[in-house]
Amino acid sequence: MTITSERYNSRQAEPKWQKAWEDAGVFIARDNTTEPKYFVLEMFPYPSGRIHMGHVRNYTMGDVIARYKRAKGFNVLHPMGWDAFGMPAENAAMENNVQPKGWTYENIATMRSQLKSMGLSIDWSREFATCDVEYYGKQQEIFLDFLDLGLVERRKSVVNWDPVDNTVLANEQVIDGKGWRSGAPVEQRELSQWFLKISDYSQELLDALDNLPGWPEKVRTMQRNWIGRSEGLQFSFDLEDENGKLIDDKLTVFTTRPDTIFGASFCAVAAEHPLSIKASENSQEIADFRKECAALGTSEEAIETAEKKGKFLGIYARHPFDSKKRVPVYAANFVLMGYGEGAVFGCPAHDQRDLDFANKYGLEVTPVVAPINDLEIKITDKAFIDNNGENTVMINSSFLNGMTISQAKEEVAKRFEQQQTGERKINYRLRDWGISRQRYWGCPIPIVHCDNCGLVPEKRSSLPVVLPDEADFDQPGNPLDRNQEWKKTSCPKCGKTAERETDTFDTFIDSSWYYARFCSPKSDKPVVADSANYWLPVDQYIGGIEHAILHLLYSRFFCRGLKKANYLDIKEPFANLFTQGMVTHMTFKGKNAGWVLPELAIKTGDKWSHKETGEPLEAGAIIKMSKSKKNVVDPEHIIDEYGADTARWYMLSDSPPDRDIEWTAAGAEGAWKFTQKLWRIIYLISKLETSNKIGIPDNFSDKASQLRKSCHKTLKSVGQDIEALRFNRSIARIHEFTNELTDMLKTNNNSAGDHFALKESATILCHIIAPMMPHLAEECWAQLGNDELISLQAWPTADESLLKENTVTMAVQINGKRRAEITVPKTMDKSDIEKVALELDNVSRNLDGLNVRKIIVVPGRIVNIVAN
């Protein structure tokens, strides 16, 4: 084949079509209609400076769906915004002597134009940044609503303090004892903080996970674990002193294993437990121990290396069912004040941690659960743990002896309930969400501190509380706290001079309701019910798995809060969630150069070297692109060199979208070659005689019929694959079809039938590549002589009559091994198929000397001859 076509020039074509789309307003979502809607949302970006390949992958996937759904007739909402508050802006301000506001908006401008160069089908008229006063002012209103509804509380509490970022962190933001952003070991401090009462919704958030079939099971499991429901029993011990005299205090504990009560050999309470505090008043030793525990913190090293330690408090707990028995009460460093009652009873025989503790302090170890075949079980340094209770029986346990674990649990609960000293209880790991942050670049909390009236919510008519444009970062700490002019205000209640709250909201609040704001981004009200109820829930949400807990759980909670405040009437914000994989790249390292950018590494044979210095480089692990390892490829360079469509195509090819994808120069080259190939095919077809444009010819050659069948099959399966988010498969189908099409172009006989089949194929090819390579699709569509934008065209319907096959090819097996294949009419009945199969040369030869015992015919699939 001689190539006479011009090459496709993405640098000219892409900006041209982007402008055409904008001029025609193709991507504007329509409000106030009854059309079927589709809301596609990708997690909005933090404006860090420039887009990276992860953004390209994420937004390409969403865009494919948005464009496809538009073509399928949906009123599509596909918006973009900026998660613009947060620490990096303050860090940049400190390092480069700029203001967070200017830095942020400049980054937004850069990234907006980069995203636009990708040709995303976004309704830019709805764009906002969370640092826009029009946005965060509305957020303050929602906070006051939540306050009115009792969803907010101010509490003095021990909080996670990040000593590097100088701020409080929520539990969800502490990862392995370190700040999620700074990585610094988190300390414990006591502060007055605002909390959102997410724990009121623990059960509701847990239950509703069952009604989210469109979410990955993995994410639902992670949320279930995080909420951490556990069923058990809460009961109180009577306490006595050394001499056996009953004292006033009681000790309340929570346990999931009440069945092991007769194995109890000690009780342990947290260092901050009232009993510890009380004991420390009379004992320097205990006071020192408490200090030691407080200093330990929750850092990873501390948790992993800390020995199980305790101090006897000088008091004993009376066994609830055995008046002769009492157990010592310890303060212990492994008991958490924040969970349950901050106190446990220890049963060493059946809990490894309790056993370690008991062995250290020489406490009694009594097994109370035994395998039915080993009733004489001995426990030394390994606890016997059987959670499901199969083949085990209670021993050494008075009235529980002989019972199963679950019978024993039930019996103990009943007895406590009868004595009214205990009750069944459900505990959750999920704590309330601390939302105060001692930072400047965030949404101000609309509260005033008045000496007379205490804490007073700002008047709604005085909202928004506007963040000062500039802040001074000369000293550590919160610049707002030092801004006397901004701080000074009058009390909304009594009018006297008062001070503003200088904490700002956790930025996760900003992203907890942005999806609702996109439904009515310009409204005076935070959320307009009619718009929200029309557009929500988000039909397809796409983002990284790293937000499986934090952002997604907070958003689910916020949605419930918004509902309670009558802003909307939907149950869950995101009907379908997709977590996309990361973009990875090989790393390069040189002895002198350190980490080296991929563009500076050149390959000779199988060795790598530095492009400029010639230094040999070591090709290392293939890991997520990161600035620190320098294994990054700048999307702008790729778009400049190959065009956005090529970058988009590569991101969708090969790897399933939920898995990681490796970026390679060769892969990008391959995607670029394919864009050129597509263009050549369309170009050549466009140059064919057009006299047969009217009507379907009566006769088709076999090849033309075959091509038409493939064409319609491809159309159908590409649509199905896009709907199932299996982009790699739809791309494979398109490759297959273009291979057939190329073949046909070479052998076509210039008949009306062949030309018709080719033109039909070219037309449908434009449609099916349009969601993925929209610019090329427009260019091809125009090349075929169409005046309108393909972005405005409906997705074509596959011709069912062409999808039907009259014949079918079936494999013929002998004893499960494939020996031949037959092509028979689809309607042929079983016995005829058997006959045909048995007559095959290869079959009769292989059956020589064997007895045919059975023939299995699955019409349309397989013939299996069983013989021996």
Add this chain to the structure above:
RNA sequence: GCCCCUGUGGCGGAAUUGGUAGACGCGCUGGAUUCAAAAUCCAGUUCUUUCGGGAGUGGGAGUUCGAUUCUCCCCGGGGGCACCA
């Protein structure tokens, strides 16, 4: 420690309800075209073989006429949770 996911050619990965394993792409090999190169096109590409076949989806067993797919055990890789009582 507990829970979840995953394992298929040199590589990324295909394979409705169990029904022709390796689609499609990358890479590689050979060829055509070219003064040459790029680009493009064609052929081949799981392993093995005495060219009849044989083996083969991490390993082992099981169910079945038939297993990448279902069940059990083991091994490797990834992730989540974790002094949570």
